[in-house]
Amino acid sequence: MANPELIETFQQAGQSQVFAFYDQLSAESQAQLLAQAAEIDLAEIARLKRDLIDSSEGAAVDLTDLQPAPYESLPDHGGDADRWQEARELGEAALRAGRVALFTVAGGQGTRLGYDGPKGTFPITPVRQATLFQVFAEKVQAAGNRYGATIPWLIMTSHQNHDATVSFFAEHDFFGLTVDQVRFFRQGRMPAVDPDGKIMLASKDAIAMSPDGHGGSLRALDRSGSLDQLEREGVDIISYIQVDNPLVRCIDPAFIGWHLLAGSEMSSKMVPKAYAGEKVGHFCRQRGRAVVVEYSDLPASIQEEVDSATGQLRYLAGSIAIHVLDREFVRRVARGGEGLELPFHLARKKIPTVDAHGEAVKPTEPNGIKFEMFVFDALPFAENPIVIETLRENDFSPVKNASGVDSADSCRADLLRQYARWANAHGAGLSVDDSGLPEVTFEVSPLFGYDEVSFAESWATRSAPITTGKVLS
């Protein structure tokens, strides 16, 4: 299938290298390459080259008028216990009314973990080796049972992992959820470019395309028809989580309630930074809007500033990528328009490609640039954005790396600590070390307890003592 017009458009845009091997390809491969090329917005690539690659200003982040963002402290840290209770009740009412959906972004490439397969299929729990997806499925099911509502679960995949993700759920009978309840859709993708802004080939017949970042999730929610479906179902509250964090309270009534109390369009959870140089984004305010400033963009001198009144870091609020989104806010940002577009960020990466003869090249140094959007860049567009405090041990232990910090091992240990805390709060009497890690390796299925409150209710009915290998389910 020839498409001289499209090829010509690429030539005129200085991107003829995309079709350098076109004449050598089979008709099928030609069609595949053309279909990929048709996805690319050449004007956007030219703009990104000009604004991000060529411009030295592209890298500079505006730090004028920056202030730390206010946040709602937990009652144990001086927050208003009555308001937290009010929030919890409001969130529970919203859950009972069926207004809440869970949304998991699972389109990342998981390069640091180096696991072969969609990250959500990674086994994580200490005894059953339940996968990340299973843990969330069980939380959705348990919360749905508790509130007498079906909680829709939206999962964003990428072109690379979509089919494998959907098959995984089918093979596991959707972990007890209904087929209609779990909805998959692909995120958009962007071509990688070389330092001169030339679109790169992954092979003679394929462009080097990669997912457009978790910020692409807002467009993808809209484009996939998911927002319309939620609207028909009366769902207006979207609980946003990342696939690599099984500790998260993904259905958190207090968080949902704060979002509603504030009339917020996009709400966020923060954890107090562990130390000044911790590599997390910072919740800030700037000229009346909420912003997240990444650690790499905030000078050390600012990160180290101390609040003289509290003795704590001034920029204390670390972002952990947990949000509640208003459905219509997502639609507004997804549709974009004047001044309402999520910016792209560039990342220099090693991109497998081909040389001038079409031979495969596996780079050992970054040789190209990927473009990604970040979900937190939607915050400045949100009205009444609220940030609430959470404890790391209740909400955040991501599986990012193959070993060490933020790895499967550290996450499993955090899961064990959480189970032990819940059990010991009810007199289980488990021995734990100084870090709270129990001597026995056991597990709490989310169907038994997915937070302290649901755990406490089930605990009252359990029988045998906790021993190694035990699964409370």
Ligand code: UTP
């Ligand atoms: P990360 O930024 O940790 O990226 O994603 P990653 O792709 O999982 O891992 P690395 O950097 O290659 O090692 C945080 C969350 O955002 C999702 C991921 O699936 C994860 O849940 N994400 C990231 C997407 O859904 N799409 C993307 O394009 C990028």
